[in-house]
Amino acid sequence: MGHHQCCSKQKVKRGLWSPEEDEKLIRFITTHGHGSWSSVPKLAGLQRCGKSCRLRWINYLRPDLKRGSFTAQEERTIIDIHRMLGNRWAQIAKHLPGRTDNEVKNFWNSCIKKKLIAQGLDPNTHNLLSTKYKHKINSGLDSTQQRSTTSTPVFTVSSKLQEDYYSMDVKTSFLPFSSVPLISDHSNSSRPQPVHDQSSTSPSLSGYHRNPNMHMQAPSLECASHSSVGGNLPISSSSHNISEFGIILDDNAWGPEFAPIIQAAGQGEMPSQPLRVLDDEVEKVDDFRGSGQHMDASFESSDFELDLMESALMTCGMYYNAWDSWTLQGKNNGA
DNA sequence: AATTCATTCAACCGCACGTCG
DNA sequence: TCGACGTGCGGTTGAATGAAT
Secondary structure (H helix, E strand, O other): OOOOHHHHOOOOOOOOOOHHHHHHHHHHHHHHOOOOHHHHHHHHOOOOOHHHHHHHHHHHHOOOOOOOOOOHHHHHHHHHHHHHHOOOHHHHHOOOOOOOHHHHHHHHHHHHHHHHHHOOEOOOOOOEOOHHHHHHHHHOOOHHHHHHHOOOOOOOOOHHHHOOOOOOOOOOOOOOHHHOOOOOOOOOOOOOOOOOOOOOOOOEOOOOOOOHHHOOOOOEEEOOOOOEEOOOEEOOOOEEEOOOEEOOOOHHHOOHHHHHHHHHOOOOOOOOOOOOOOHHHHHHHHHHHHHOOOOOOOOEOOHHHHHHHHHHHHHHOOOEEOOHHHHHHHHHHHO
């Protein structure tokens, strides 16, 4: 097994770090800074390679690290961003102050992943799991327990859809409202902010581009004061723009109970049938997701959107927003 | 109490990318 | 343009620990 170049020139220690080694590294970096990591071990008097020193500092010794369990808010943030970016742990960690990519990755693999599977969701795509995972879903809690024991909003389908839950061939990309790029121009300072609990942290990515060629007409929305969607989650009294939004539902599940959501999402009149996305657009998104290309993403999420997401999910289960335009933009950029 | 099994997470590895001479 | 080097990232490993038998 070959070692990294920086390790090959000298005999280096590997494995767990001792308190003495930690002390040496901390003392050196706090007084000199790390500068070139490859020179740190020699200057700090450590029998380690620079890469190991860097990792130890970033993941464990850095003074600004936040230790301890992940909060429910952090967990929700991870899930939301992962849904868009996939396994880009470093990008996800940037939105969790004091958390490292390694920590986020471990938390995902040891905890969130299992939760999603138990809830019938594919942790990679966040879509409904196919029938081959049915045994995993059923092996855990029943659906009622699954919903009541998680601290993260449970993405599930309405009761009318339950019977088709495992047999549906779902290849559409579903996103929560919290992930919807609400404003096409991120620099637009007129974007309204939620009026409640603005102190809490929400995902906020930067550098995101939309595809201007695929921009759809964005309906505006005036939310009624503390209107209620689904009968239990209040929406803040504020005005919002929501663009490129759609809901996909089984035809049989489509009913007047979804009207508040359609209205709240700025779609205006209740459509006579569920909104749908064209298959070829879905395939383009899937292609992009599978390509491993990076995309710049930027949008803001707010508690309002999280509430709306939860409301929609609790009421009608599945939904979709047309993020095709910006993923395709990312695909083009990455080529 | 001893052993096995499962889980967690720190650390390692290989690769990709950027920079510089 | 090319190669060497440094850095950052995501996937994987394996030691430590806890739970179950």
